[in-house]
Amino acid sequence: MNLTFLGSGSFGTALAVIFSQYNFNIKMYDRNVDVVSGINCDRKNIKYLKNVIIPEKVIATNDIDEAVYDSDIIFLSVPSQAIREISKKIHNKLKQNAIIVCLSKGIELSTYKRLSEVLEEEFPNNSIVVLSGPSHAEEVAAKQPTALVATSKNMDKAILIRDTLSNDVLRIYTNPDIVGVEIGGAMKNIIALAIGIINGMGYGDNSSAAIITRSLNDLVKMGIAMGGHLETFFGLTGIGDLIVTCLSNHSRNRKCGLLIGQGMKLNEAIEKIGMVVEGVTACKIFYNIAKEKNIEVPIIESIYEVLYNNKELHYIETALMSRNKKDENLNI
Known part of the structure; x- marks a missing residue:
């Protein structure tokens, strides 16, 4: 063959x-x-x-x-x-x-x-x-x-x-579930950027666990709205991809986020990585899709504001920690 x-x-x-x-x-x-x-x-x-x-x-x-x-x-x-x-x-x-x-x-x-x-x-x-x-x-x-x-x-x-x-x-x-598999594989790169940024800012395991866990909510809402199936996001291209991309030193998206979290500009960080950082473009795409579909995806929204609207890094912390109090259960 x-x-x-x-x-x-x-x-x-x-x-x-x-x-x-x-x-x-x-x-x-x-x-x-x-x-x-x-x-x-x-x-x-x-x-x-x-x-x-x-x-x-x-x-x-x-x-x-x-x-x-x-x-x-x-x-x-x-x-x-x-x-x-x-x-x-x-x-x-x-x-x-x-x-x-x-x-x-x-x-x-x-x-x-x-x-x-x-x-x-x-x-x-x-x-x-x-x-x-x-x-x-x-x-x-x-x-x-x-x-x-x-x-x-x-x-x-x-x-x-x-x-x-x-x-x-x-x-x-x-x-x-081809839709769910593709959505999970694309969105995880955004979350890896987020993890890199907060780690670069000096935050540790507690913050990383919170972002990874709550980002699954964003992923599920977006994935289902686009035609994916819930169970897919608890499989290899949902939780699996989140784990490997967010926590590994091999991840170029996480590496790029680390550089940004340490104060480097986006274009400088991408240049230093020397490879395509898919999460940067994916962030813009899913942010716009979420707006079109009126879906609340707070983690993606906060990363978008930092990457594309020049918000200070601590905007992420402020935006996520000051949201209205709510039940943990997924709102899907």
């Missing part, structure tokens, strides 16, 4: 390394000539996962047509806002039965569409599967056990991905 990874970011690279141990032919596409040369010649990704040896079985290329030729499964591992652009480059070059697997997490800024909806528009003749869940590339590449979830409008294809790609490192579950 032929697998192609479009985008040689950290997670795509980690999966390519893991899958190379099995009976797959693997190609990776990246437009950066140095990245491709580093993979093919030095067996290292010079930009991401620099300490991971990439097996000879993984072949990199700058030619996107070559990358997708005769591929059975194409993994999209690019920033969420680049999904449509890269899709347009290959939409008429795939085998009819090729499966598109989206590894990216986010919402398209220009349309507020989920990434699977974007892909359905660009690939009307191919099945779309979303593969998500709490998974840091560094730990996947180190062969640490990881649980993921596959979802699709065509669940036969999600089951095929589950059964084909599960191994001793990756345990893949299925979940038919």
Whole structure:
């Protein structure tokens, strides 16, 4: 079976390394000539996962047509806002039965569409599967056990991905709630930013626990309003993604928040991270969706005010701690 990874970011690279141990032919596409040369010649990704040896079985290329030729499964591992652009480059070059697997997490800024909806528009003749869940590339590449979830409008294809790609490192579950899976995967990046900011300000475990727990309320309200199912948000792409993204030093969203909480400007923090920080754009998107749907999401609202309206960092503390007294139960 032929697998192609479009985008040689950290997670795509980690999966390519893991899958190379099995009976797959693997190609990776990246437009950066140095990245491709580093993979093919030095067996290292010079930009991401620099300490991971990439097996000879993984072949990199700058030619996107070559990358997708005769591929059975194409993994999209690019920033969420680049999904449509890269899709347009290959939409008429795939085998009819090729499966598109989206590894990216986010919402398209220009349309507020989920990434699977974007892909359905660009690939009307191919099945779309979303593969998500709490998974840091560094730990996947180190062969640490990881649980993921596959979802699709065509669940036969999600089951095929589950059964084909599960191994001793990756345990893949299925979940038919494609909306909930995608919303959970996109929103958790905002909360990781929030955790980073308050940790950068000097607040500790009590504050982090409060933000993570109460953010689940925001996530559930938004997710259900957009068509997701309650139980999904208590699974891998709800609580699971919140835990791994908010508490880990691997999280670029949390790292970005830490820098902001320590006084760095947003653009400076993003530049220092050196990778796309999905939570920044996601915050704007979900803030606007919440306003349109008249949904109260206090944690997202407070982060938005700091990121986009230049409110002081302590605005987050003031806004959340001074809210009207209420019962803890989820208001959904």
